[in-house]
Amino acid sequence: MPRVTMKDVAQAVGVSVMTVSNAFNRPDQLSTPLRERILQRASAMGYGGPNAAARHLRAGRTHCYGVVLSESLGYAFNDPYSVLWLAGFSEPLQAAGATMTLLPVPRAPGSDRDVIRRASVDGLAGFCATHAALEAARSCGIPMVLAHTEDADSDWVAIDDFAAGTQLGAHLRRLGHRDVVLLADRAFTAPPGPLDVDGEPFRLALHALARAGLFDIAIRIRGLLHGLGPDCRVRFVGAGANSRDAGRLASGHALEAAERPTAICCISDVLALGVLDALADDGLVPGRDVTVTGFDDLPEAGRSGLTTIRQPIRDKGRLAGELLLDPERTPRQLTLPHQLVVRTSSGPNLT
Amino acid sequence: MPRVTMKDVAQAVGVSVMTVSNAFNRPDQLSTPLRERILQRASAMGYGGPNAAARHLRAGRTHCYGVVLSESLGYAFNDPYSVLWLAGFSEPLQAAGATMTLLPVPRAPGSDRDVIRRASVDGLAGFCATHAALEAARSCGIPMVLAHTEDADSDWVAIDDFAAGTQLGAHLRRLGHRDVVLLADRAFTAPPGPLDVDGEPFRLALHALARAGLFDIAIRIRGLLHGLGPDCRVRFVGAGANSRDAGRLASGHALEAAERPTAICCISDVLALGVLDALADDGLVPGRDVTVTGFDDLPEAGRSGLTTIRQPIRDKGRLAGELLLDPERTPRQLTLPHQLVVRTSSGPNLT
DNA sequence: CATGGTCTCTGTATCGATACAGCCAAGGAT
DNA sequence: ATCCTTGGCTGTATCGATACAGAGACCATG
Structure with missing residues (x-):
């Protein structure tokens, strides 16, 4: 079943293809009566208008x-x-x-x-x-x-994910936490053994994150470690995914460990919310029994009393769209502000 | 700056355009060494691969x-x-x-x-x-x-939105509710005066919904009215949008009215959740002071004790995708099951 | 040595629309 | 009467790729 094209319409009306094209795209290029006649005939023939692919090829734009x-x-x-x-x-x-x-x-x-x-x-x-x-x-x-x-x-x-991570790490440090579990999603393969920030295993783990496109997370982790300080014991736990449920499950492992950490530092709010779920199941009070932090400040974080870093997520998306639509706009490298939001899920280390 | 095309690559390597095309799309059509040479040269020349628009035009498929x-x-x-x-x-x-x-x-x-x-x-x-x-x-x-x-x-x-609406309406009727506010979003312009289901204003209001593409809502409303019965007083209130906040605001109006309804029936869960928010603000207990119902059974509805109709939202989307991908698949008109879920937000009319 | 079959590669028509230059007729200016 | 402008329309080249038929080269077989 051959589709009906501009050529067919042109033939039927008795004008050139160009005139049909103009009827659809540049009304000022032909007389109104002719335009009406063409549009009417086209619609009657079942012509739906200029083919998208052909137009894209010719015009080079797709909108x-x-x-x-x-x-x-x-x-x-x-x-x-x-x-x-x-x-x-x-x-x-x-x-x-x-x-x-x-x-x-x-x-x-x-x-x-x-x-x-x-x-x-x-x-x-x-x-x-x-x-x-x-x-x-x-x-x-x-x-x-x-x-x-x-x-x-x-x-x-x-x-500035490094600065944000540092700020959050420093907050935990100030509260006296020196034994922290860092909960990241599966793309981050925890290096075994004691943490060596300059070591090959750690470098590879960050590299894996970058390969998955999670550059910001990689930078964030560096910042966190920097803020926590070199004398802080950090254990990495990987969640199966970046989701609330995965956070709940992973946190179970972390809490059952022989040596319970004093703080669980999550690379995202959704993971942290899952950790809060797990704490609630176990009857533990966040900020008193265990400190929990997130990252993003989702609306739900506010309702749950989660200490976290606020970042303007929606603005990030909006500005990305604006830069894309307007190639002339400057500057084209935007670093938006972030902010530490301290709520009840973080508290001093009482052990 | 003229982009580099297949032709350029073909010329540079000294083969036909067709061979270059095959190098990218049909590796079995040419010898491996030549293919490698072509791909290498292409990449060196900054050729990113077959142009999408041209390919779409030719192949007729876009994936x-x-x-x-x-x-x-x-x-x-x-x-x-x-x-x-x-x-x-x-x-x-x-x-x-x-x-x-x-x-x-x-x-x-x-x-x-x-x-x-x-x-x-x-x-x-x-x-x-x-x-x-x-x-x-x-x-x-x-x-x-x-x-x-x-x-x-x-x-x-x-x-089957009519059946679902009817079921929900009948539930309210069984509970003794005869004075109901129906909360729909702005696309539904409430007909003024007493409700006449067969009258022109009501017909026009439903028509407006259909024009906005909300056919299912229109059918749902018909079902609701059918289930509530002809002797039920129904007042329409339009929310500014289909959102939780809009529901909260709109419900304020409904509750402040001289004659408070015994039930507020919302065409979606998000609106109903907003109504619950408003009730909480006023210290009213859903299901006792005012009955509230939704539609959809979002996860949040379960947490909030909302009486609603459960529909398999995700399955609806998934099956739509499957039908689209497989034109042979039958049947192509699927009516999925729904279910009335009674929770604490609905209760008997005590007035 | 002819025959047939594979394996590689080529040339051309085509997908459906748009840009551009240009053509013709009508009307106004000189 | 001639020249020039303007409006309205046309013909053709082109966007960048792919399908299809077919041409040589090469090998195996009878």
């Missing part, structure tokens, strides 16, 4: 912007941080009449390129993007805005 | 599926129902390596067609789609799966 996700599509909708960021990102797009494509990049090596190439978009936001994705975008000439600090040639909208 | 939203993009990420549905929808897409585009259709008349035409997608899901959007998709020959029951020629994944 569509992509978001690179190193996680699955489902993750984008399940994680509150992600949802907030995307909501912010969508604001300027909506205002500009643009659409938005979600590009989940499978973990298979090299697939970054394929997914990004297949996507016909005018620009990309690296919500959670690997270096390979950035390279792919560059090689295709697609502008890209990242969500973490990068080299001088890149555009980004981020916070 | 991208669209979701039509009559609301803004932001809404898609803010409403829990929407987020759950999208998470379900994304599952099969992710498995098939496809991407997903969100198409917010502005309210301007006729813009449905434009947005849908501009989107180069292999299929559409009408999460919240108007008739105009469906027409546009049909005229472009794009397959579309709807989220509400439609005519026999359409594919859809929905629940």
Whole structure:
């Protein structure tokens, strides 16, 4: 079943294809009666209007912007941080009449390129993007805005994760905590044995995070360790995922350990909320029996009394969208403010 | 700056364009050494791989599926129902390596067609789609799966909203409620004066909902009224939006009215949760002082003791995706089960 | 030595639309 | 009467890739 094209319409009306094209795109280029006749005939023939792919090829623009996700599509909708960021990102797009494509990049090596190439978009936001994705975008000439600090040639909208981590670590230190469990998600493979920040295992673990596109988390962890100080005992525990349930499960392990830590420091609020769930199950009081901290300051953190770092998630997304839509806008490397929010889940070390 | 194309690569290597194309897409069609040479040269020249638009034009497939939203993009990420549905929808897409585009259709008349035409997608899901959007998709020959029951020629994944509404209405009736406020979102313009289900104002109000793409809500309201019975006094209150905050505000008005209703029946859980918030502010006990019902059974509804209708939101999305990916699959009109969940927010009318 | 089959690679038409230059007729200025 | 402008429309090249048919080269077989 051959689709009806502009050519068919042109033939039926008895005008040139160009005139039909103009009827749809540049009303000022032809007389109104003819335009009406063409549109009417087109609709009668079942012609739905200029073909998108052909138009994109010719015009080189799609009015569509992509978001690179190193996680699955489902993750984008399940994680509150992600949802907030995307909501912010969508604001300027909506205002500009643009659409938005979600590009989940499978973990298979090299697939970054394929997914990004297949996507016909005018620009990309690296919500959670690997270096390979950035390279792919560059090689295709697609502008890209990242969500973490990068080299001088890149555009980004981020916070100073090192400073934020340091601030949170220092808070715990001030409270007297010297035995801390650091709860990260599965991408961070805990190096076995005593912590050696300068050692190879630790370096590799951070590298794994970066490979998964979690640069900000890697930087955040460095900051945390810096703030906690060299004399603090830090044990790493990996959660199965970055979710509330995974946090609850992982925290169970940490608490059952022979030597219970005095504080559990989570790299995200969702993990921390899961830890609070686990504490509640065990009848432990956060901030008194165990100190718990998160990162992000989701709305739920406020309700749960979680000590955390507030970052302007929605603004991060919104500004990324604005930079993408307006290539002239400067500066193109934005570091937004963050803030330590102390609530009841953190308290002095009483042991 | 002219982009580098396949032709350039072919020239540089000294082979035909077709061979370069094969090097990227059909490795079995040429010898490995030549393929390697081509890929290497291409990468050295800064060729990022086959252009997406051109490929789409030629192949007629994009591996991208669209979701039509009559609301803004932001809404898609803010409403829990929407987020759950999208998470379900994304599952099969992710498995098939496809991407997903969100198409917010502005309210301007006729813009449905434009947005849908501009989107180069292999299929559409009408999460919240108007008739105009469906027409546009049909005229472009794009397959579309709807989220509400439609005519026999359409594919859809929905629940029986009339039966569900009736069940909920009957529940309230059994509890003795005969003075009910029906809280819907702004798309439903409450007809003034006494309710006349067969009258023109009511018909127009339902029509407005349909125009906004909220067919399921319109059907649901009919069902509710049917279940409540003809002797039940029903007053309509429109919330400014379908959100928790809007529900809280709107419920304030309903409660301050001279004649307080014995039950507030909300067309969604988010609105109902907002009503519960308002009751808590006023020190009223849901189910005793005022009965409140929702619709959807979001996770939060369980925690808040909300009486509601459970529908398989995630499954609705997932199955819509599966139907879209597999045109052969039958049946293509799925009505999923729903269930009345009675919790503490509904109780007998004690007045 | 002819025949047939594989394996590689090539040339051309095509997907559906748009940009650009240009053509013709009508009307106003000189 | 001639020149020039303007409005309204047309023809063709082009965007960048892929499908398809087919051409040589090479080897095995009878």
